Amino acid sequence: MDLKGKTAIVTGASRGIGPYIAKTLVENGMSIIAVARSAEGLQSTQAEIENIGGTCVVEPFDLSNINSIETFINEIYQKHGPIHVLVNNAGVEQYQHFDMLSQEDITSILKTNLRAPLELSRSILPKFIEQKSGHIINISSLAGKKGVAYNSIYSASKAGLLMWADGMRQEYKDSPIDISVICPGFISEAGMFYDGHVDPPLLLGSSHPQKVANAVLKALKKGSCELIVNSGPIRPLLALGQISWKLADKIVRWFGVPALSRKRISA
Ligand SMILES: NC(=O)c1ccc[n+]([C@@H]2O[C@H](COP(=O)([O-])OP(=O)(O)OC[C@H]3O[C@@H](n4cnc5c(N)ncnc54)[C@H](OP(=O)(O)O)[C@@H]3O)[C@@H](O)[C@H]2O)c1
Numbered sequence: 001m002d003l004k005g006k007t008a009i010v011t012g013a014s015r016g017i018g019p020y021i022a023k024t025l026v027e028n029g030m031s032i033i034a035v036a037r038s039a040e041g042l043q044s045t046q047a048e049i050e051n052i053g054g055t056c057v058v059e060p061f062d063l064s065n066i067n068s069i070e071t072f073i074n075e076i077y078q079k080h081g082p083i084h085v086l087v088n089n090a091g092v093e094q095y096q097h098f099d100m101l102s103q104e105d106i107t108s109i110l111k112t113n114l115r116a117p118l119e120l121s122r123s124i125l126p127k128f129i130e131q132k133s134g135h136i137i138n139i140s141s142l143a144g145k146k147g148v149a150y151n152s153i154y155s156a157s158k159a160g161l162l163m164w165a166d167g168m169r170q171e172y173k174d175s176p177i178d179i180s181v182i183c184p185g186f187i188s189e190a191g192m193f194y195d196g197h198v199d200p201p202l203l204l205g206s207s208h209p210q211k212v213a214n215a216v217l218k219a220l221k222k223g224s225c226e227l228i229v230n231s232g233p234i235r236p237l238l239a240l241g242q243i244s245w246k247l248a249d250k251i252v253r254w255f256g257v258p259a260l261s262r263k264r265i266s267a
Pocket of ligand 1: 011012013014016017018035036037038039041061062063064088089090091112140141183184185186187188190191194
């Protein structure tokens, strides 16, 4: 897809990784429709984008209002014209023992991380099909490839997003629609892991948020794909996990992932 003059919706654009994605798309000629709950956060992203000569409109919206998403997308089309790229980036996590989570906690994570990307995509796909072009990019996580203790609902939501994108990529293979998924590991400098103020496990390391933005750009240039953003090669370990979950559990424990997650349980 030639990105110049095209428009992207970026969810979760008020803080963390989202503003990096939005700015990178602007630097490559796109206009942004920035979505999140915080109008203030979105306006700060808008100001950063306007400072580099780009265009960004803010659309504050709570994505957990699943039943209002279709109307929201229709209104965006009416106000701002055709959209070419949807980046499903907004997400939440909650470190806790599973038995301490309420029904509301579980619903809230699943709605934001899984139901909302699906509903946004369901609402926008007929328009992409009519336009004969469109790319949906989903920000999943390595937590969707190997379950994370004390963050299991987040893992379940990210695995769901990953497998949904996996099926969709095959389903729309012979169409002009692209579906990609990006799986970041620990991200430094900004975002939900950085905000937790704990160091990443030494053997896993962390990546700069710009790496996720670069992966979004790579996906847009490449077409439908699955990309991993991690400080070192991780696919061999993930492959090992498919052969022996016992060994993979041991390795993850040896890396210190469950211990790190336990530290992040809120009091
Ligand atoms: N940071 C990491 O290490 C890491 C690693 C792997 C994957 N990821 C994924 O990368 C994505 C971005 O994460 P991040 O680290 O940038 O997280 P973050 O700093 O916590 O930002 C999350 C973004 O999602 C938005 N959001 C949350 N709930 C929302 C809702 N109900 N409606 C609309 N917007 C909502 C937030 O905006 P408001 O609060 O203003 O609504 C914010 O803009 C997420 O999908 C995350 O799972 C992150």
